[in-house]
Amino acid sequence: MKLTTTISKFDGGLTLVAYKHLSTGSAISCMEECKEYVLPLQQHIGAISQPLVKPGDRVLKGQMLAKPGDLVSAAVHSPVSGTVKDITAHDVPHISGLQDKCIIIENDFRDEWVEREPLGESYNQSTSHDLRKIIRDAGIVGLGGAVFPSSVKQTEINIRTLILNGVECEPYITCDDVLMRERAEEILSGADIIGHIIKARQCIIAIEDNKPEAISAMQAAIDKDGTGFFHIQVIPTVYPSGGEKQLIKIITNKEVPKGHFPAEIDVLCHNVATAYAIYRTIYFAEPLISRIATVTGHGVVQPQNIEVLIGTPMSACIQHCGGYSEDCDELIMGGPMMGFSLDTDNMPVVKATNCLLVTAKAENTHRQKHLPCIRCGKCVEVCPVRLLPQQLYWYASSKNTERLLEHNLFDCIECGCCAYVCPSDIPLVQYYRFAKTTIWQQERERRSSDIARQRHEAHQQRLEKQKQEREERLRQKRELLKSKTGDNESDDKSSKQAAIAEAVARAQAKKAEQSKNKSDK
Amino acid sequence: MIFKRTPSPHIRQNITVHDMMFKVLYALIPGAIASIYFFGWGVLFNLCIAISVCLLTEASILKLRQREVIETLQDGSALLTACLLALALPSLAPWWLTTIASIFAIAVAKHLYGGLGFNPFNPAMVGYIVVMISFPLEMTLWTSPMGVGAGWPDFSTTFDWVFLGSLPFAETIDSISMATPIDLLKTQLNQSHDIIETRNNISYRTLFSIISGTGWQWINILYLAGGIWLVKKDVADWRIPTAFLISLVLISNLFAVIDYANNSSALFHAFSGGTMLCAFFIATDPVTASTTPRGRWIYGAGIGALVYIIRSWGGYPDGIAFAVVLMNIAVPLIDYYTQPKVYGDLNR
Numbered sequence: 001m002k003l004t005t006t007i008s009k010f011d012g013g014l015t016l017v018a019y020k021h022l023s024t025g026s027a028i029s030c031m032e033e034c035k036e037y038v039l040p041l042q043q044h045i046g047a048i049s050q051p052l053v054k055p056g057d058r059v060l061k062g063q064m065l066a067k068p069g070d071l072v073s074a075a076v077h078s079p080v081s082g083t084v085k086d087i088t089a090h091d092v093p094h095i096s097g098l099q100d101k102c103i104i105i106e107n108d109f110r111d112e113w114v115e116r117e118p119l120g121e122s123y124n125q126s127t128s129h130d131l132r133k134i135i136r137d138a139g140i141v142g143l144g145g146a147v148f149p150s151s152v153k154q155t156e157i158n159i160r161t162l163i164l165n166g167v168e169c170e171p172y173i174t175c176d177d178v179l180m181r182e183r184a185e186e187i188l189s190g191a192d193i194i195g196h197i198i199k200a201r202q203c204i205i206a207i208e209d210n211k212p213e214a215i216s217a218m219q220a221a222i223d224k225d226g227t228g229f230f231h232i233q234v235i236p237t238v239y240p241s242g243g244e245k246q247l248i249k250i251i252t253n254k255e256v257p258k259g260h261f262p263a264e265i266d267v268l269c270h271n272v273a274t275a276y277a278i279y280r281t282i283y284f285a286e287p288l289i290s291r292i293a294t295v296t297g298h299g300v301v302q303p304q305n306i307e308v309l310i311g312t313p314m315s316a317c318i319q320h321c322g323g324y325s326e327d328c329d330e331l332i333m334g335g336p337m338m339g340f341s342l343d344t345d346n347m348p349v350v351k352a353t354n355c356l357l358v359t360a361k362a363e364n365t366h367r368q369k370h371l372p373c374i375r376c377g378k379c380v381e382v383c384p385v386r387l388l389p390q391q392l393y394w395y396a397s398s399k400n401t402e403r404l405l406e407h408n409l410f411d412c413i414e415c416g417c418c419a420y421v422c423p424s425d426i427p428l429v430q431y432y433r434f435a436k437t438t439i440w441q442q443e444r445e446r447r448s449s450d451i452a453r454q455r456h457e458a459h460q461q462r463l464e465k466q467k468q469e470r471e472e473r474l475r476q477k478r479e480l481l482k483s484k485t486g487d488n489e490s491d492d493k494s495s496k497q498a499a500i501a502e503a504v505a506r507a508q509a510k511k512a513e514q515s516k517n518k519s520d521k
Numbered sequence: 522m523i524f525k526r527t528p529s530p531h532i533r534q535n536i537t538v539h540d541m542m543f544k545v546l547y548a549l550i551p552g553a554i555a556s557i558y559f560f561g562w563g564v565l566f567n568l569c570i571a572i573s574v575c576l577l578t579e580a581s582i583l584k585l586r587q588r589e590v591i592e593t594l595q596d597g598s599a600l601l602t603a604c605l606l607a608l609a610l611p612s613l614a615p616w617w618l619t620t621i622a623s624i625f626a627i628a629v630a631k632h633l634y635g636g637l638g639f640n641p642f643n644p645a646m647v648g649y650i651v652v653m654i655s656f657p658l659e660m661t662l663w664t665s666p667m668g669v670g671a672g673w674p675d676f677s678t679t680f681d682w683v684f685l686g687s688l689p690f691a692e693t694i695d696s697i698s699m700a701t702p703i704d705l706l707k708t709q710l711n712q713s714h715d716i717i718e719t720r721n722n723i724s725y726r727t728l729f730s731i732i733s734g735t736g737w738q739w740i741n742i743l744y745l746a747g748g749i750w751l752v753k754k755d756v757a758d759w760r761i762p763t764a765f766l767i768s769l770v771l772i773s774n775l776f777a778v779i780d781y782a783n784n785s786s787a788l789f790h791a792f793s794g795g796t797m798l799c800a801f802f803i804a805t806d807p808v809t810a811s812t813t814p815r816g817r818w819i820y821g822a823g824i825g826a827l828v829y830i831i832r833s834w835g836g837y838p839d840g841i842a843f844a845v846v847l848m849n850i851a852v853p854l855i856d857y858y859t860q861p862k863v864y865g866d867l868n869r
Contacts, residue, residue, distance in 0.1 A: 258865040331524045336531040365533040372638030376807040386861040408863045416530035423536045427528040
């Protein structure tokens with residue numbers, strides 16, 4: 001087995017204790033079905049999906065419940081057959097902690113699928129356009145955690161290099177690892193489909209060197225494939241190597257230009273789980289209704305990876321894994337670095353749920369309050385984007401938008417490296433998120449006031465124009481009238497006199513008649 | 522089940538401001554012991570006075586500002602300021618000199634600007650400059666180092682001088698104090714005795730020793746050792762001391778090559794006065810130093826150049842404090858213009 005060597009590295013990054021072994025001890029286990037599934041309409045980046053069903057409708061497994069709301073959006077499908085119980089606001093796993101609109105499906109346990117026509121092997125006779133439409137209709141989004149609609153990423157055709165991201169750099173998470181161990185051939189088939197869509201000439205599969213089992217499983221599948229299209233690139237275990245831009249730098253030694261997509265440098269990056277989902281769609285006409293999720297941490301009794309239907313309550317997943325341990329502390333969706341804590345487990349597993357991490361009280365490292373920044377610069381050393389986190393913090397606390405933009409706030413990938421090393425324990429990422437949303441809000445307000453002003457100005461112009469037009473019409477009318485009276489002045493006079501004479505005659509006649517009537521009486 | 526919510530990341534490296542400050546203090550210990558060994562009880566008195574006054578000042582101001590007193594004192598920053606100040610002051614500094622410098626460092630240079638993290642100037646150096654400008658004579662009162670002449674005076678003589686301002690009969694302040702090598706070279710040069718002549722003068726030979734002066738060379742070597750440990754422990758930034766030393770050595774070497782009779786060697790500059798203390802402990806104060814990687818090179822090199830300029834042509838014997846504070850002033854400008862290009866910025 002020959003492995004190619006690492007080509008490059010990105011700046012900064014961290015070496016973290018991985019805790020991967022907790023959940024890799026057993027095979028992927030399948031969750032039993034639940035009574036009720038909750039499907040948020042916003043599980044992806046982009047516009048909210050538009051519901052196609054109404055409460056009371058009977059739906060089949062795999063049936064589209066909501067269609068993409070815009071170009072950048074994704075469809076939502078029913079994970080089971082049953083009835084639409086309600087379309088209402090429900091707790092969803094979102095960093096804001098707010099509720100969102102969800103379709104609630106009651107399972108009838110009949111497991112009735114919609115009619116399916118899988119393409120299978122013959123997909124290579126389809127055009128990129130058709131395949132992208134199938135992927136779009138299957139609601140497939142990036143399953144590494146970013147949940148960006150996959151078909152949108154694939155719009156650029158003829159991209160030379162497809163990178164399959166099997167890095168999984170966050171501690172605890174192992175869902176991609178076990179997927180590669182158990183379903184390597186299926187992942188390669190999915191990658192083949194993506195490669196066909198973008199006409200890629202090579203596919204590089206990037207895996208961190210702390211996953212030897214996944215590497216050998218993938219290598220075995222590649223050897224079996226034998227086309228020479230796939231290569232494995234083993235990369236060192238450094239957080240956040242799994243970040244798309246960081247991984248591209250490692251593999252190609254090129255940086256994605258600021259403000260552009262990776263296609264700009266002839267690269268497309270997809271997660272291994274996304275490739276697997278695409279395989280399921282093309283070969284089995286199965287939309288994205290399930291995913292592999294890691295349930296792990298020292299706060300859960302039997303950490304493991306589960307294959308779970310989207311919409312399953314998190315509490316059911318935890319129950320499946322033996323429930324909470326005595327000293328469980330926090331419930332986190334995602335990894336310990338970028339994941340966010342949830343206040344309840346009465347929430348559905350969504351497309352982004354790669355991991356449910358339950359921490360133990362003993363591990364809690366949060367301190368009550370933070371000290372002032374001493375500008376030690378440890379955050380600069382670890383920032384993978386070469387930002388100056390300490391300066392961003394300073395400007396974020398003083399709400400200096402101009403300086404924040406000068407210091408490239410929006411290039412921050414929120415990986416949390418800066419906050420991890422901060423000796424003053426400053427929750428830096430929170431400051432940046434808050435600053436970003438504040439600036440977005442200002443931008444929105446500015447835009448809406450711009451629009452209002454434009455509309456007001458347009459309205460004023462319209463009124464002005466109407467006024468002018470009216471005056472113009474009146475003027476023309478007056479002129480017409482004037483010119484008329486000027487031309488036929490003499491005629492006019494005589495006609496007037498004639499009219500007067502006529503009226504006088506009529507009046508006299510009337511009078512005469514009246515007096516005659518009187519006399520008759 | 523209901524959980525509490527906390528911000529990400531949910532794991533943290535186990536390092537605190539307290540740890541960092543105390544590591545700096547530990548790294549000071551070898552150099553401080555050498556200082557006490559070579560310059561006697563006065564150094565110890567300086568440390569005691571500075572530490573108690575700094576901590577008291579910090580505590581009272583925190584109380585006035587209605588902040589947590591005990592918790593904030595534990596960050597170790599006031600303690601560190603006190604130690605740096607005490608080790609920079611001359612070994613025969615009277616108690617009131619140390620007291621004034623300490624109060625000024627903590628009250629004005631640190632807390633008037635908002636306390637830890639907000640002070641633009643190095644507090645210890647501001648305290649030092651205040652007494653340097655106000656009491657230039659007292660700032661030259663160093664004991665003769667161990668091994669030179671009679672060495673340093675005994676406990677009671679030093680105690681009487683420092684705390685009571687009196688000396689035993691038959692002793693004068695001139696008889697127990699001695700100019701430092703940097704100071705001596707400067708006054709001799711002003712009297713047109715060049716460096717070779719001064720260093721070969723039989724009465725100064727023991728003072729100058731091999732490199733840069735009895736005591737001074739050892740103190741500097743030990744600060745260098747402590748500093749390297751700090752850099753290895755990732756507490757002090759490596760760029761600032763490197764840039765500082767490179768710049769000081771290059772500039773002094775340039776002048777020494779041009780005119781070795783009137784300019785001290787690079788080796789002398791690197792190991793005399795407060796060079797190593799400044800390089801690893803004072804210039805590296807993160808709060809007041811430049812915070813960008815490139816900026817730290819400029820900042821360190823700037824201090825090196827200024828130290829050389831002040832030592833060679835300035836009115837004061839050593840230029841550390843002025844050099845550091847002058848570069849502190851330039852920090853916002855340096856930081857602004859040395860921002861690294863972010864990932865994917867093509868205008869590299």
